[in-house]
Amino acid sequence: MDAIAALRAKYLGQTDQASDADALEAVRLAALGKKGEISLKMRELGRMSPEERQIAGPALNALKSEIDAALRARRAALDDAALEERLKTEWLDVTLPGRPRPMGTIHPISQVMDELTAIFADMGFRVAEGPQIESDWYNFDALNIAPEHPARQEHDTFFMHRAAGDNRPPHVLRTHTSPVQIRAMQAQGAPIRVIAPGRVYRMDMDQTHTPMFHQVEGLAIDRDITMAQLKWTLEEFCRAFFEVDQVELRFRASHFPFTEPSAEVDIRCSWEGGQLKIGEGNDWMEILGSGMVHPHVLRAGGIDPDQWQGFAFGMGIDRIAMLKYGIPDLRAFFESDLRWLRHYGFQALDQPSLPAGLSR
Numbered sequence: 001m002d003a004i005a006a007l008r009a010k011y012l013g014q015t016d017q018a019s020d021a022d023a024l025e026a027v028r029l030a031a032l033g034k035k036g037e038i039s040l041k042m043r044e045l046g047r048m049s050p051e052e053r054q055i056a057g058p059a060l061n062a063l064k065s066e067i068d069a070a071l072r073a074r075r076a077a078l079d080d081a082a083l084e085e086r087l088k089t090e091w092l093d094v095t096l097p098g099r100p101r102p103m104g105t106i107h108p109i110s111q112v113m114d115e116l117t118a119i120f121a122d123m124g125f126r127v128a129e130g131p132q133i134e135s136d137w138y139n140f141d142a143l144n145i146a147p148e149h150p151a152r153q154e155h156d157t158f159f160m161h162r163a164a165g166d167n168r169p170p171h172v173l174r175t176h177t178s179p180v181q182i183r184a185m186q187a188q189g190a191p192i193r194v195i196a197p198g199r200v201y202r203m204d205m206d207q208t209h210t211p212m213f214h215q216v217e218g219l220a221i222d223r224d225i226t227m228a229q230l231k232w233t234l235e236e237f238c239r240a241f242f243e244v245d246q247v248e249l250r251f252r253a254s255h256f257p258f259t260e261p262s263a264e265v266d267i268r269c270s271w272e273g274g275q276l277k278i279g280e281g282n283d284w285m286e287i288l289g290s291g292m293v294h295p296h297v298l299r300a301g302g303i304d305p306d307q308w309q310g311f312a313f314g315m316g317i318d319r320i321a322m323l324k325y326g327i328p329d330l331r332a333f334f335e336s337d338l339r340w341l342r343h344y345g346f347q348a349l350d351q352p353s354l355p356a357g358l359s360r
């Protein structure tokens with residue numbers, strides 16, 4: 001019995017001392033492993049007299065269970081402590097505010113698109129989209145620009161390739177966002193109120209022209225829409241966009257095949273001291289083309305011109321972005337110069353909205 005008490009004290013003591021999983025496993029092997037001390041002792045039972053065995057057997061079994069339980073308990077305690085330790089070093093305070101770090105900025109064109117989308121959405125316009133590679137029909141014919149119409153030349157069109165022998169008119173890189181008028185009318189019918197911001201392409205390159213630039217198309221068709229609503233809508237837009245109380249627009253008679261009557265619109269501004277101010281001064285800056293949608297165009301969009309009428313406009317996004325944010329050279333917009341992007345870019349998390357303010 002003394003031998004068992006000694007084994008008990010030895011292995012319970014070692015278990016207590018074991019400071020990690022490896023040490024604990026060594027104790028287990030030494031005591032309960034196949035060649036462990038207690039296992040060997042149990043093998044000796046066979047050589048004992050029945051009387052001796054009756055006492056030693058249960059005692060050894062009890063010792064084996066006791067040490068096994070102690071090893072498990074110690075194992076669990078060590079695991080808990082290790083987890084505790086890890087939690088101490090790996091904890092994370094998820095309630096901390098975000099840390100500002102250098103990140104990309106929103107390009108002024110994207111910013112302006114978000115701004116004008118917010119303004120027109122407030123007036124009930126939805127955003128419509130169309131492809132940048134457009135069919136000849138959508139870009140020209142449907143907009144009342146017949147094949148021999150001089151406007152086709154004025155558009156400096158990029159044409160896509162057609163296989164030799166394929167005599168259908170080639171697709172084009174859309175020269176304006178006006179084809180989205182047709183697609184939106186076909187998709188939604190009348191009444192309709194949409195804007196369509198996006199990229200357009202013309203073969204042109206100098207300080208005020210790039211081969212790719214941006215327009216936003218506007219289209220409003222209902223039973224009795226007139227030029228008066230066009231004027232109000234554009235004035236409302238300019239006031240909100242340029243963030244000034246007063247704007248003055250000048251409608252100049254013009255010509256577009258897809259509108260009748262047509263008007264180009266200038267905004268009153270001042271360049272005094274090289275500083276652009278919108279709404280005052282004696283200068284005028286052209287910002288868009290507009291007019292009442294031509295009956296042929298309504299028909300191409302599947303809308304009956306005897307039942308419906310409305311206005312359309314097309315505005316240069318790059319132009320109004322330059323005006324609003326004082327950006328002198330159009331080409332810089334598309335050069336991806338990091339210093340320029342950091343200087344003119346907008347914070348990624350500041351979404352323009354009417355209630356919160358369009359720009360800081």
Ligand code: PHE
Nearest residue numbers: 176178289290291312313314
């Ligand atoms: N599509 C014309 C342009 O690119 C602009 C415009 C759109 C004019 C809609 C009138 C109506 O110049």
